[in-house]
Amino acid sequence: xxxxxxxxxxxxxxxxxxxxxxxxxxxxxxxxxxxxxxxxxxxxxxxxxxxxxxxxxxxxxxxxxxxxxxxxxxxxxxxxxxxxxxxxxxxxxxxxxxxxxxxxxxxxxxxxxxxxxxxxxxxxxxxxxxxxxxxxxxxxxxxxxxxxxxxxxxxxxxxxxxxxxxxxxxxxxxxxxxxxxxxxxxxxxxxxxxxxxxxxxxxxxxxxxxxxxxxxxxxxxxxxxxxxxxxxxxxxxxxxxxxxxxxxxxxxxxxxxxxxxxxxxxxxxxxxxxxxxxxxxxxxxxxxxxxxxxxxxxxxxxxxxxxxxxxxxxxxxxxxxxxxxxxxxxxxxxxxxxxxxxxxxxxxxxxxxxxxxxxxxxxxxxxxxxxxxxxxxx
Numbered sequence: 145x146x147x148x149x150x151x152x153x154x155x156x157x158x159x160x161x162x163x164x165x166x167x168x169x170x171x172x173x174x175x176x177x178x179x180x181x182x183x184x185x186x187x188x189x190x191x192x193x194x195x196x197x198x199x200x201x202x203x204x205x206x207x208x209x210x211x212x213x214x215x216x217x218x219x220x221x222x223x224x225x226x227x228x229x230x231x232x233x234x235x236x237x238x239x240x241x242x243x244x245x246x247x248x249x250x251x252x253x254x255x256x257x258x259x260x261x262x263x264x265x266x267x268x269x270x271x272x273x274x275x276x277x278x279x280x281x282x283x284x285x286x287x288x289x290x291x292x293x294x295x296x297x298x299x300x301x302x303x304x305x306x307x308x309x310x311x312x313x314x315x316x317x318x319x320x321x322x323x324x325x326x327x328x329x330x331x332x333x334x335x336x337x338x339x340x341x342x343x344x345x346x347x348x349x350x351x352x353x354x355x356x357x358x359x360x361x362x363x364x365x366x367x368x369x370x371x372x373x374x375x376x377x378x379x380x381x382x383x384x385x386x387x388x389x390x391x392x393x394x395x396x397x398x399x400x401x402x403x404x405x406x407x408x409x410x411x412x413x414x415x416x417x418x419x420x421x422x423x424x425x426x427x428x429x430x431x432x433x434x435x436x437x438x439x440x441x442x443x444x445x446x447x448x449x450x451x452x453x454x455x456x457x458x459x460x461x462x463x464x465x466x467x468x469x470x471x472x473x474x475x476x477x478x479x480x481x482x483x484x485x486x487x488x489x490x491x492x493x494x495x496x497x498x499x500x501x502x503x504x505x506x507x508x509x510x511x512x513x514x515x516x517x518x519x520x521x522x
Contacts, residue, residue, distance in 0.1 A: 304354035
């Protein structure tokens with residue numbers, strides 16, 4: 145293995161591409177190969193001892209039981225955190241010393257500081273290589289935007305923005321290719337829903353209105369009905385559920401994964417800390433993830449599952465089905481109690497994708513039927 149790696153880096157040549165042209169190849173003697181599958185692993189081997197070279201006083205940092213938390217590494221991304229400005233600056237100094245010893249250089253222009261707090265922004269100065277670091281209000285870590293107030297509202301707006309770009313691209317595909325509506329739904333799930341659900345396990349039951357607006361925009365485009373159309377009718381015609389229902393299912397699945405994790409792992413210890421607070425009714429204004437899991441299970445009649453706190457014997461499929469069943473009950477109640485959907489509730493008895501959306505080939509007839517069914521003429 146060592147000989148193979150040496151051979152890979154014995155002669156490394158690179159070129160620069162600019163304005164659709166590229167330079168002559170030149171030898172590169174620094175760094176790892178860009179895009180090579182082995183590069184992240186080699187980099188992790190190289191910086192694996194970074195944590196052992198933190199020599200500062202670590203009293204003012206986050207701890208879970210006896211585990212000290214001050215550094216997260218993922219490939220070449222690092223997140224350093226502490227409870228006080230002084231401790232964070234000490235950690236930055238130690239990392240700078242480590243990099244100087246091993247010939248590494250951190251890009252200070254890409255290094256940001258974020259202070260999690262409520263209210264007015266507290267001003268502090270932080271330095272790396274003698275350069276002042278920028279203090280920001282938000283920071284993207286592993287694709288999820290985190291904001292200093294800890295609220296998911298702006299995070300979900302960012303995700304919705306990216307999903308909207310993908311949705312517009314999907315609409316362009318629909319203009320060029322004639323597809324059955326059922327296939328359009330599958331394409332939406334593959335190309336847009338995957339973005340809408342990014343980080344959904346953590347966002348959980350937070351009311352992400354902007355995410356749902358992207359979803360309902362797609363549903364209205366499929367049925368070609370007005371913006372004022374009742375959302376219950378949109379979901380019912382296409383047999384789709386609100387995104388929050390999917391997020392709840394993903395939360396339970398992720399929770400079960402945590403329960404199966406080693407009890408000395410960071411993720412399990414973090415969950416256990418949240419679980420103890422949840423059992424003590426400390427919800428952090430609804431932001432305690434474990435408290436959300438507890439509420440979700442209790443609302444669906446699985447209080448005993450939460451109390452057991454073990455993954456053995458938990459039937460995920462049963463919990464998943466209960467979540468969908470309870471939504472279907474709420475949906476039936478909503479169409480029966482809506483004055484705009486009196487006609488719709490007469491003939492809509494099953495929650496599924498209506499076959500006429502694929503079977504009626506002439507668009508104007510299909511659209512007219514859709515508008516009649518969802519009572520848009522009333």
